[in-house]
Every structure is written in C-alpha cells, then in structure tokens.
Amino acid sequence: MSASPLNQHDRLSGVIGMLIGLVFCIGSVSLGLGEIHQPGPGFLPFLVGAVLVCLSAIIFIPTLRKEKSVHRQEIGRGLRKYRKGGLIVLALVFYNFCIGFLGFSLTTFLFVVFLIKIVEAQGWTRTLVTALCSAAGFYFVFQSWLMLDLPTGPWGF
C-alpha cells in the first residue's frame, strides 16, 4: 500500500516544523530567557518555538500509524511534473547571481528569453519581442519614471 500524498506531506512538514521549533527553542535558551517579570530576548521566541514543536507533533504523529511504504516509482513518474517549476527556480537563481555584474537590462532580457523560449517553448519572434519590450519597459518605468536604483552593468544600463 502506498501512502497518500497528503499523508507524506504531513509527515515531512511535521518533521520540518518540529526541527524549526527546536532550533528556535535552543537558540532562545542561549539568548537568555530572562525572568518572568523582566522577560529576556529569548522568552517569547522560546514559547512560540515550543508551541510550534507541539503543533507539528500533532500533525506528524497520526502519519506514523498507517500506510508505511511509499512507491518510489510514483515519485519518479511525478518528477517530470516538476521540470517546469525547477527551471523557473533555476532562472531566478541565475537572475539573482548575474544582475550584480551584468546589470538589470541584459539580465532581464536573458531571463525572459530563457523562460519563454526554453521553459514555455514559444516561437523566436514572440520570445525576442517580449524580452526586448519587457527589458526596456521595466527599465523605463522603474528607473526613469519611479526613479528606483536598478543595478547597472559595465555599460551603464
């Protein structure tokens, strides 16, 4: 029998929730809990962390009872579904990495080309027109009109 997807999610999110709560509890203790009539910087974080651990345990514990095995096959089949999302995250990381030295306009252009051409598999004309228009449009609206300081490349835009 395979575990239902929601059950798997609960198991994982329960564990993660407990871990986060625990990290904050331990951190709070080292910050100093203070005394009750003069609570220290770690007092409320400790309480909230402890509540988080308890609540996550409530989510986690019922998942232990039933349905133990998970079919690896099904996970593999599901991977194709994640291709698009994965590529989008990759593009965002690339954007964050490059914008510092390539500047806003060029990075934006490359970002849009990647998303429309490779992720969404659209035609070249559509890709290039959208990429050009969005790079120029965003630059004009946010840099020239709203006067935000967008990062510039070595060529000044």
Next chain:
Amino acid sequence: MDVLQHLIVGFRVALEPMNLLLCFLGCLGGTLVGVLPGFGPTAAMALLLPGTFHLSPVSAIIMLSGIYYGAMYGGSTTSILVNIPGETASVMTCLDGYQMARKGRAGPALGMAAFASFIAGTIGVIGLMLLAPPLARFALKFGPPEYFSLMLLGLTMVSYLSQGSMIKAFIMAGLGLLLSFIGTDIISGVSRFTFDFMELREGVGIIPVLMGVFGVGEILSNAEEEMGREVFTQKIKGLLPSLKDWMDSKWALIRGALLGFFLGILPGGGAAIASFMDYALEKRLSKHPELFGTGTIVGVAGPESANNSATAGAFIPLLTLGIPGNAVTALLLGAFMIHGTQPGPLMMQRTPDLFWGIIASMYVGNIILLILNLPLIGMWVRILKIPYPILSPLILLFCIVGAYSLNGNLWDIAIMIFFGVLGHVMRKAGFEGAPMILSLVIGQMFENAFRQSLLIGDGSFLIFIRRPISAALIAISVFLIFTAAFRRKIPQTN
C-alpha cells in the same frame, strides 16, 4: 454635523488633482491585477510601495488602497469569462458567473458584478465612516495587555477562518512570529537568530516574503498544473442587468454588503472569507438552492458585494487600532510607517486630513471603478487574451523588482526565491500563507506588547485576565480554539 464637516475636508484632499490622478492609477492598477490570475493585490501593492516614497503619505495610501478595492472589481471579470479566479476573493464568482457566461449572459453577469461591487463598496465606506470614530475613541483605553490580547485574537481568528486545517494555520502563524523575531532585539540590542548573517540583522523583510509566497509561489504552482484557459470570445453585449435580475438579487446585495463589512472588520477576516461565507449564506436562504452553480445571478451579486464591503471593513482595525487584520492591511500598515505616520486611535485627531482624505478617496474610487469596469470592459477582456507563457515571466519580473527595490539589495531577491519555493511546497502540503504574513508583520508589536504587559503586571500572566477588555478578548480566543478542537475543520462551502 461633525462627520459631514470632516468629510468635506476629506473630499477637498481627495479631489486635489494629484490625489485624484493617483486614486485613478490605483484603481486602474487594482483592476489590472484583479484581472490577471496569479498576481493579487498584495503583491501589486508591495511592488508599488517603493514608487510611493516621494509622494505625501495621504497620496501614497490613497493609491495603495485603490489597488486593494480595485482588485475586487477586476477579479470578477476573470472569474466570469475564464472560470479562473483573478484573485482569491473571486473564487465564488466563478461558480455562477462562468455558467452565466456559458449561457450567453456574460454581459449581465459582468454588469451585476460591477454594480454589486459599487453598491456594497459604497455601503462599506459609509459603515467605515460611521464606525471608525467611536471605535478609535474606545481604543484610547487600550494598554499593552489589551493590544496583546487583540493581536492574539487576530492570529487565532485568521487560523480559525482558514480553509484547511486549523493546526496547520496555527503552525504558519507561529512560523511567522519566529521569522519576525529574527534580527536585532529592540529592547536588549542583541542579534537574535541571525546565524551570523550580517544581512539578517535588519530582520526578514515583509515585502520579499510576500513577493515570494504570493507571487513566485503562485507561478510555481501554476507551472505544475496545466491550466486550461479559454477566454470567452463571443461578443459581450447588454451589460445592464434586467429588472428581473435586479429584483432577484436586491436582498443578496444588501446581505452581502452587511455580512462582508462585518467579516472584514474581524481580525483575520477579509474579502476572500467574506465571499465564501456569503455564497454559503445565500444558498441556504434561497428558495431555489439547486440553481446555485448553474448560473443564477444571485450567486454573482452576493459574493461580489461581500468582497467589496469587506475591503472597507478591513480598514477599521487598521485605522482605529493600528493593527492590521489581514495580509493586505498589514502591507498598508507598512506603508503608513514608511511614511512616518502611525495609524491608530490618535490618527483621527492628529492628522484628520489624512484619515478623512483616505475615506473620501474611497467614495471617489468606487465611482472611478464603476466607469473603468462597465464601459471599458472590452479593454480588460483583451488583456485576458495575453497568453499565460508571456504573462508569467512578466509577473516574475514584477516580483523581482518589487523585492529588490525597497532596500536596493540583492539579498532580498534571494529571500524572495527561498520563500517562493517554500510557499509553493507549503501550499501543496495544505499550509496557507496568510497567517504567516500577518504574524510576521505584527510580530514585533506583539512581542513588545507582551513584554510591556509583563512589566506592568510585575511578572504575572494574570495581567491579561485581570483587565476586563483583555480578558474578554482572551476568552473569545480560547472559545474559538475550544470549538475548533471539536470540529477540527470549518465546513467547506462548496
């Protein structure tokens, strides 16, 4: 009359050419983000927030509020024509609105949605105008324990009203609080939970988190599901609902406006919940509940009026207590603070032109929106025809620029990406983003109120139940948790 005099002052502010223009731009932008699925008012307001830096506080808030209630108008268009909610408060409009469109009655559905929004929006603003001043006077009695209990109630409420599991919503609220603790502690000056990252000393910014959870997260969710988007291509004719339509929906309109307004005031309430509840209410009261979901105009009029008056109601806790009740008003609070004003019980006395200017601008905005949404409906339909593959990179760009522009640093983009992935994964596991955002915003106020209360109470937790207002608020929270423990889930409306 006092209110009338104040209102005249307000209109003088709202009708200044610059403010009128900004109100128009806000409404236009709000309708646009309402129409576009996957990009809601919260993200749009976050994006435009840095653009308001060089405006006066009143102009900035007028524009940002316009986005909020404008989105409620725009969202219905997408629901009716594409069967995809333009934003979450329009989910219920899909059920009957789209069925009406399929029967060739797209025109009256769109028309009724716009009129319902206008009527309820106006009723909501009247309610706000009448209720806010006495509430603000009452709130002057509030000290730290009352504020703490009120915020606790807000967090309980937002979890109680969430669509899924209440425990999961509570976990999200807790997570938001923990996030808000990251950074330098104001009282002791020590760095908390920064894990030696210099950048975290300032804390986790709300805007990058918002952009991540609601912007990037939404795009990632859409990328996993192939969306069948088919825009109604038939020509839309006859926007004016017939006399029968009006007669059928007149009570639904009024009920929607009242229910929405009061649900909007509740901490943790808001437009989405108002429209859900109203649909359920109308279905229960109707003599023909079987017609719901087959294209009855009541199913459009009710929820659409509820979500609009809820936006006006949501301003009440923000303007009178200085406490936001949902993610959108949390963002507005951020905007107030950036502009150096603190909304709360004293705002009405200290800066009456700001308070009344905002209220008057809402009357003006509702009229602007009626014009934008009836004669100009064709323009919005054309925007809906932009293919999603083109739209999604643009929405991502908006998010990136929004996250970056507030502080001008790349670290915020990284935070946005992180919370985008997290938001998407959370949603799949049945966790909602709203409680986290709310508690992230009020986290610092929450902690300050808590510590001050304990100081006042000389280290006794009894301070929270010794004071009557605070005790009542705590009692409601406990009652809610207690009832939820027995019910576990609120019944799904559909």
